[in-house]
Amino acid sequence: MEKPVLIREDGLRHDGRKPDxxxxxxxxxxxxxxxxxSAYVEYGGTKVIAxxxxxxxxxxxxxxxxxxxxxxxxxxxxxxxxxxRKSPAPSRREIELSKVIxxxxxxxxxxxxxxxxxxxxxxxxxxxxxxxRTAGLTAASLALADAGIPMKDLVAGVAVGKVDGVIVxxxxxxxxxxxxxxxxxxxxxxxxxxxxLQLNGVLxxxxxxxxxxxxxxxxxxIYKLMKETLHKKYLKVLSE
Amino acid sequence: MRLRILVxxxxxxxxxxxxxxxxxxxxxxxxxxxxxxxxxxxxKKIYSDTIGLATITDNDVHVIPLEGVYFPKKDDxxxxxxxxxxxxxxxxxxxxxxxxxxxxSEVIEGFNPIQHNLRDYLDIGEYILAxxxxxxxxxxxILTIKGKGLGKITEGAIIEVKPSRIARIIGKKGSMLNxxxxxxxxxxxxxxxxxxxxxxxxxxxxDILVKAIKRIEEKxxxxxxxxxxxxxxxxELEEKREK
Numbered sequence: 030m031e032k033p034v035l036i037r038e039d040g041l042r043h044d045g046r047k048p049d050x051x052x053x054x055x056x057x058x059x060x061x062x063x064x065x066x067s068a069y070v071e072y073g074g075t076k077v078i079a080x081x082x083x084x085x086x087x088x089x090x091x092x093x094x095x096x097x098x099x100x101x102x103x104x105x106x107x108x109x110x111x112x113x114r115k116s117p118a119p120s121r122r123e124i125e126l127s128k129v130i131x132x133x134x135x136x137x138x139x140x141x142x143x144x145x146x147x148x149x150x151x152x153x154x155x156x157x158x159x160x161x162r163t164a165g166l167t168a169a170s171l172a173l174a175d176a177g178i179p180m181k182d183l184v185a186g187v188a189v190g191k192v193d194g195v196i197v198x199x200x201x202x203x204x205x206x207x208x209x210x211x212x213x214x215x216x217x218x219x220x221x222x223x224x225x226l227q228l229n230g231v232l233x234x235x236x237x238x239x240x241x242x243x244x245x246x247x248x249x250x251i252y253k254l255m256k257e258t259l260h261k262k263y264l265k266v267l268s269e
Numbered sequence: 270m271r272l273r274i275l276v277x278x279x280x281x282x283x284x285x286x287x288x289x290x291x292x293x294x295x296x297x298x299x300x301x302x303x304x305x306x307x308x309x310x311x312x313k314k315i316y317s318d319t320i321g322l323a324t325i326t327d328n329d330v331h332v333i334p335l336e337g338v339y340f341p342k343k344d345d346x347x348x349x350x351x352x353x354x355x356x357x358x359x360x361x362x363x364x365x366x367x368x369x370x371x372x373x374s375e376v377i378e379g380f381n382p383i384q385h386n387l388r389d390y391l392d393i394g395e396y397i398l399a400x401x402x403x404x405x406x407x408x409x410x411i412l413t414i415k416g417k418g419l420g421k422i423t424e425g426a427i428i429e430v431k432p433s434r435i436a437r438i439i440g441k442k443g444s445m446l447n448x449x450x451x452x453x454x455x456x457x458x459x460x461x462x463x464x465x466x467x468x469x470x471x472x473x474x475x476d477i478l479v480k481a482i483k484r485i486e487e488k489x490x491x492x493x494x495x496x497x498x499x500x501x502x503x504x505e506l507e508e509k510r511e512k
Contacts, residue, residue, distance in 0.1 A: 145367070146367075264281075
């Protein structure tokens, strides 16, 4: 595939967004009956579902930690989530993403309240269009809140990138593939803590600072939506 | 400690929502969690740690959770399902992250594992009403069935609800439970782990009771729920009578 025009002459991006504009976001919680908590998140063409179980007993038993809960996280892409079939076996990339998402969640969950138990988080990517790890993190955090697990704050994930020399918010598949840099972050906006930060590509020091500022601003918008979504679940019952 | 409370009573709050600010305390407060109140304190600010209803009681604020699993507490009354039989004890599922243990000596006087086979007394699949005697997080909870009304459940129906709804089903000073008992004429025992044991005069009454409980479970965060349930019960009972 040939490199498309990423930044058009009018300064807008290939899909018509401004550099600091998010894709249309959709969220819902409590969508799965069998899970203790669940969430569905859409960042444009990226569609992710998350399910949380626990705190529950740990099997196999020897994995249990004596002083806190174990968080297990599985990030997985469905075979039909990409244009070419993806093998359903966990790839190197998926194992790494499971780890970084788990570590991001460990930073906000009060695991010490539930010793010798496990909290299992399953993230399933239904359709991939860039930013699946950040959408997955957002969904996982919503699902944890929906399961009633004590946590410091919600975590919103968002990616920033550099395409054709411009720092842009919430990059999609095309921008990721042909851009110069991709930086996903997980941000707990209420307590102003960054719980996930990766960078693929090259940014100068100034660009990094600018990108981080932009990512925080984007994450704050998503954070607000997350809180509204959690609220809405209970308002819906009232209006019925 | 004087607080400036920033939320309304019975407002829905989410993890990380600011509930109150501590105004006067001059000393530096360390970050700490108060799990039973579902709040945590950081930089003289009080935040919620879960999704729930903020509750204000004279210059104090806490959160009543709307979701969450049952976490065992000493002296709680629970209804458990026997899931395993050992040589000297039973394994009981109390819908908590830990399996509970009921020792043979609790049920059988002069218990001797050589003489007695535990299966003859309680078998897998049977329910018991029990009390938690020992629980300290480092080991699994120990149950007892010595006490008034405790023991094997042989009749009636078991209704499972979310453990976070138990407080609402009992109501303030037992108002909701009283309402359910007087209107349906059922004998109802509410266990802290989200299991309800009901013995009703007939199946119609049981049906109505189950419907009412499911309604409470769904609308737990609503104001004036007791009144709504009263009207609901009266309407349903009237309809049944006409038939």
